[in-house]
Amino acid sequence: MRFLPMITFLLLFIACKQEEKQLTAQQIIDKTIENAGGAKYEAATIQFTFRDVKYSSQRENGNYQLTRTSTDSLGEIRDLLTNLDFERYANGTKLILPDSTATKYANSVNSVHYFVQLPHGLNDPAVNKELVGEAEIDDKQYYEVKVTFAKEGGGTDHEDEYMYWIAKEGFTVDYLAYKFYTGKGGIRFRKAYNPRMINGIRFVDYENYKLEPWEAIDLQTLDGLFEAGKLELLSKIETENISVEFENTTP
Secondary structure (H helix, E strand, C coil): CCCHHHHHHHHHHHHHHHHHHHCCHHHHHHHHHHHHCHHHHHHEEEEEEECCEEEEEEEECCEEEEEEEEEECCEEEEEEEECCCEEEEECCEECCCCHHHHHHHHHHHHHHHHHHCCCCCCCCCCEEEEEEEEEEECCEEEEEEEEEECCCCCCCCCCCEEEEEEECCCCCEEEEEEEECCCCCEEEEEEEEEEEEECCEEEEEEEEEECCCCCCCCHHHHHHHHHCCCCEEEEEECEEEEEEEECCCCC
C-alpha cells in the first residue's frame, strides 16, 4: 500500500507529459493569448507612447480603429486605420494621398500596434501557424512556433516569416524573430523584457537585434546565434505611458 502514492504520482507525471506533447500550434497560441489578456483585447481602448508618438486602439466585435498622432512645427498629424480604410489628417483636415503612400503609412501604423499588442493578432484568419520544434534558451524550455501569412488578407507584407519562442511554463512570448522583404529586407530577433500587466493585459519591451548577411538564415537557428553572441543589438523598443480602459465593465 505504501507504493500507491508513488504510483499515482508517476501516472500523473506521465499523463502531464503526454498532454504536453500533444499540444498543437493552435493550442499553444490559444493559451498564450489567453495568458496575455484573452478577450480583454477585443473590448479595450489601449493608449501608449512609442518614440514620442502617441498611439491608440479600439476594438469591438472584430472591428478596429488604430490611430497614430504626432506633432511637429507644422502642427498635428493624425493617422487613422480601420477595417475599411486609412485616412491622414493634418491639423484636422483630411489629406488626399496616393494609394502607395496611404499603404505605406497604414502598414507603419499597423506594425507598431501589432508588436505592442502581441500575442493578440496571432489568431487572425490570414495567420498560418506551425509547431516546428522545441528549444532551450537560458535554461528555460520553449515551443518554437512558425508563423506565415496567407496572400489573401495577409497584407502587403504577407511573404514575411515569423518565429515565436513560447515558454512551456507560463505560455509567454519571450523571444521572437522575423524575416522581412520590404526595402532591402533583413532579419530581426527580439528578446522581451520588462513584462507588466496593465488592467489585465500583458505588455513587454524588447531588445532588438539584427544579423547580416541574412538571406540564407533559418529563423529557427537564431536562438542559438543569440546565445553565442552572434547577433548585433540594433535598438531597444520601449512602450511608455500605457493605459487600458474598458467602456463598461472589465471582461
